[in-house]
Amino acid sequence: MGDEMDFNPYYGVFPYRDFIKTEGIPVIEAYSVDCHTVALEPWERLGGLGAYVHLAGKSDFLSAYVVEIPPGGELKPEQHMHDELMHVISGRGATVIEDPDGKKHSFEWGPTAIFGIPMNAKHQIFNGSGTEPARLAAVTDLPIIFNIFHRPEFIFENPFTFPERSETDRYYEGEGEFRKIKPGRHQWETNFVPDLVNFELPPWIARGAAGNNIQFLLGDSSMHCHISQFFEGTYKKAHAHNAGAHIFCVTGKGYSLLWKQGENPVDAMRVDWKPGTLYAPPDGPTYHQHFNVSQEQSRYLVFDFGGSRYPVLDSKMWIYENMDRSETAGGMQIEYEDEDPRIHELFEEELGKRGLRSRMHEFIPSRTA
């Protein structure tokens, strides 16, 4: 009976899963990965070396991959009827994106840059160095698109065009449009952000520890992208939401605690991170909380399904409205005063091991450092 289930073509068919079996590259299933070192294999379809990364919290909508372009090399030109957000892990290079009328936009990138491939725009990615490889990580909504439409020709050979998503020249020149919404939801609308480390961020105090944040809208995509910053000797408030958030550490060093309702927060799941670490809190939903144990600011980047411009799902819009509201007020955030005291104790201990000082007394007056 079990075997029969495995081979039944009329039940439980996931065309995305069938497709990636034909790709000839590893599919890494993990809670977290280091994008710098994850093992890659030659990728016939796209060129370069690649691996799919299916994180525990990838969600039904998304998947990720890491691709490496050898020195002096390039990926094959492609276009696809799905969204794709890219983050440069290492190396330098250039991307060319073509408008439907044939006009080409070209921009050069280095470590920490992000860009969006506008829906179905022809594009190609080049390594700009003759001596160093370049590594990029991408998060796409290919799984949901494939599982709905089934046919690779629809996704990879579709003539329909979306000029409005690709034709703004200045969006490839490191420029963009600031869209004022409210703290934690302000948007920067562009197609390319060259440097995530020095990008100026507006304040977002509601998530704690004098943090800063901005939402990016890349290529008018319906995917979510944001970056948050928090400072040395601090940690942010815990919060929960459904799976999908692919979190990249961009700068700093620290750890995140992840736990489900009722679990011991310091003894459930811990991800230690440094630049290049990628992880995704699974469904549950899973509470997660970020701790900076380095001597510098930490910034992390998130790619997810459903952006603040186009949430797609009503449930996603609910998250945008409630993500930094206290649980006691019907939201999904645990205020410092309400958190399990073992969380703060562990943080002090981790800082102590490194000879660093906590700044949390500035944000939690009831606890002295």
Ligand SMILES: [Fe+2]
């Ligand atoms: Fe989160």
